[in-house]
Amino acid sequence: MPDQVLDDISHRRYNPLTGSWLLVSPHRTKRPWQGQQEAPSKNVLPEYDPKCYLCPGNTRAQGDSNPKYQNTFTFVNDYSAVKEEQQEYNPSTSKDDIASLLLQTQPVTGRCYVLTFSPKHHITLADMTSQEILPVIQTWTRLYASHLSSSHPLNQQAQQTLARIPANPDGEVEPPKNQLRYMQIFENKGAAMGCSNPHPHCQIWTTSTLPEEPGKELVQMARYRAEHGRHLLADYAKLEAEKGERVVWQNDGFLVVCPWWAIWPFEVVIIAKRHVRALVDLTDEERLQFAEAVQEVARRYDNLFETSFPYSSGIHQAPLDCTEEEAETSWFHMHFYPPLLRSATVRKFLVGYELMAEPQRDITPEQAAARLRNCGRELYRKSLN
Amino acid sequence: MPDQVLDDISHRRYNPLTGSWLLVSPHRTKRPWQGQQEAPSKNVLPEYDPKCYLCPGNTRAQGDSNPKYQNTFTFVNDYSAVKEEQQEYNPSTSKDDIASLLLQTQPVTGRCYVLTFSPKHHITLADMTSQEILPVIQTWTRLYASHLSSSHPLNQQAQQTLARIPANPDGEVEPPKNQLRYMQIFENKGAAMGCSNPHPHCQIWTTSTLPEEPGKELVQMARYRAEHGRHLLADYAKLEAEKGERVVWQNDGFLVVCPWWAIWPFEVVIIAKRHVRALVDLTDEERLQFAEAVQEVARRYDNLFETSFPYSSGIHQAPLDCTEEEAETSWFHMHFYPPLLRSATVRKFLVGYELMAEPQRDITPEQAAARLRNCGRELYRKSLN
Ligand SMILES: O=P(O)(O)O[C@H]1O[C@H](CO)[C@@H](O)[C@H](O)[C@H]1O
Ligand SMILES: O=P(O)(O)O[C@H]1O[C@H](CO)[C@@H](O)[C@H](O)[C@H]1O
Secondary structure, three states, X not given: OOOHHHHOOOEEEEEOOOOEEEEEOHHHHHOOOOOOOOOOOOOOOOOOOOOOOOOOOOEOOOOOEOOOOOOOEEEEOOOOOOOOOOOOOOOOOOOOOHHHHHOOEEEOOEEEEEEEOOOOOOOOHHHOOHHHHHHHHHHHHHHHHHXXXXXXOOHHHXXXXXXXXXXXXXXXXXXXXXXXXXEEEEEEEOHHHOOOOOOOEEEEEEEOOOOHHHHXXXXXXXXXXXXXXXXXXXXXXXXXXXXXXXXXXXXXXXXXXXOOOOOOOOOEEEEEOOOOOOHXXXXXXXXXXXXXXHHHHHHHHHHHHOOOOOEEEEEEOOOOOOOHHHHHHOOOEEEEEOOXXXXXXXXXXXXXXXXXXXXXXXXXXXXXXXXXXXXXXXXXXXXXX | OOOHHHHOOOEEEEEOOOOEEEEEOHHHHHOOOOOXXXXXXXXXXXXXXXXXXXXXXXXXXXXXXXXXXXXXXXXXXOOOOOOOOOOOOXXXXXOOOHHHHHOOEEEOOEEEEEEEOOOOOOOOHHHOOHHHHHHHHHHHHHHHHHOOXXXXXXXXXXXXXXXXXXXXOOOOOXXXXXXXXXXXXXXXXXXXXXXXOOOOEEEEEEEOOOOHHHHHHHXXXXXXXXXXXXXXXXXXHHHHHHHOOOEEEEOOOEEEEOOOOOOOOOOEEEEEOOOOOOHHHOOHHHHHHHHHHHHHHHHHHHHHHOOOOOEEEEEEOOOOOOOHHHHHHOOOXXXXXXXXOOOOOOEOOOOHHHHXXXXXXXXXXXXXXXXXXXXXXXXXXXXXX
């Protein structure tokens, strides 16, 4: 039974994955909104757009041509945030010098990819069936496997998995020469989330450093394991499945919940039910179960306000180069951070108080989960697929 | 001399105030932008808007009327995120129970204020002179002073300061009965930063808990003091004033810099040069110097892209209820987080990679500072004041 009083009072909730708190103000949704309205996406896109730099056969900004691909297509971002080769830089690090204390820096190298989900310009994950999403997950898995360090604890697992997933007939990328530390797979969907091209795609930024967020999660998960001898997300998934009030959907492999500590109004996380450390740990069956979970989230999101729902999503898993201990601590999950709050045009702004003091949300995660549970019908619009 | 190589290579920078890293990719501004365009604000607002709930003499959403105020006006937010009275709640906290580990919560009480900067509906801080901004700072100071706990280390200071600042003739608010822990003063300016009313105003959320961001900063500053026997922001302000490359503007009391660890494209921080723990520590002269610094930031921002520049800003200072140690550790400063990147219509989105992995910026803080240094001329538009 959900704790009814939390529907009425302002309270903080703790996020054990990041070790930080957020403020929940459930009564605040009564506030009238006179601010910015988002433009709801109008679905008048063509199946093929000759000006799109992601459509098959087209030429990109820097002159390269896309193949006439059938499923997914992966290429190195023409405007990567990190590059494989750059000038050497060794910041001076004297312990007593104030500048080396307060102006700390580290060079970062890496490689950024763009990965299209489909040759069709006008669809989204919500329009695709789980069978059609499967090749996306296979591509992520092959890419992750091919970037693992040679001494990685998951290497044997990766080789076996690679042998079971057919290579993309449209071609695959060669991993970079230098071993990288982390692979962040993420999607920005919709103009509200800074996406500049509606062609369904995600990005994959692979860096020589472990980024802040997965780094924080690993520390918190390791601490929990050390203290309790169990996995944080194992305990959490089990607890949520028992309680039920924040569960949106589940199958044998994955649980979809609005987490206790959700910041974004309809935030969800897909959590592996068993100890999956990274994509390469998934069995053939689990890859399909994961595709189903992603499909359920995307479709329910679109159904909620009958609009193409904007979000940023991202996968957290074991680093590409890591110790046995780090691999063991990792627990595969995927976050979805969607900004819409009340309708297709009114979003939540995470601004002044949220940036300066503490994240604040207006509806409880239990209320959000109840609404998403009720959105499981067929896609509200005619699927474009 | 700035380190030229950092203009070319991808690197991380460390934020000693929060203890976290961000990614800087200076070459990435060459990327074409086909995504969302912000609507540049059109300055066609009337000096008085009969429908505005902040204009003098008007009636607000829940029926209260504003006085015909002359300077600033402070009232309790009609849709507060926290309230003074609410149902009691004592979460169960058994150490062994998985639910009390993973579903942690705390009740939060408090009071939220709205504070208008001027009776004029159509102006902004950039249109006001530092003499006109001074009453805003006086109001902040009186409000902070009146909310301090009776045992607060700054109490005597507060009484002296209160005696020197004239009370607002349009009336002042009574502090709440229960002592609160922290007062967060912040402004959301512009539709891009979730502001729903252009009438110049800020908000003040006062809570029974210490929020995450000032809490993190206090821990980091305390650690630095313990290790080095000096104040982090004292060392930092001195270092930046010597180096010069990130300094935007300064007077005797305050330094305005694009911090080494800036996340937002034109982020700045105003730092007190001497050890000011909170607003009540400011002398009469320093209050005016602070008003000048705020004016310089607001005007330079508007001049940069010749538009009413959106931002969120916020003041960090000593908690309302705190130990001697916490008060001593506090160092008064004000952050400005503006989203615009390239023009009045193209902003930086902090989305997928930033949310899932690590904040990422495209221009260096040194480049941003150089541009803001060159924006010191008179306000580009006819000031509406
Ligand atoms: O209180 P306002 O101005 O209506 O609301 C704005 O600021 C608040 C505090 O940063 C945010 O929680 C809201 O999302 C934003 O729209
Ligand atoms: O690479 P894109 O899609 O052009 O850019 C988008 O995603 C990036 C990664 O989250 C952000 O840094 C950009 O601000 C955003 O516009």
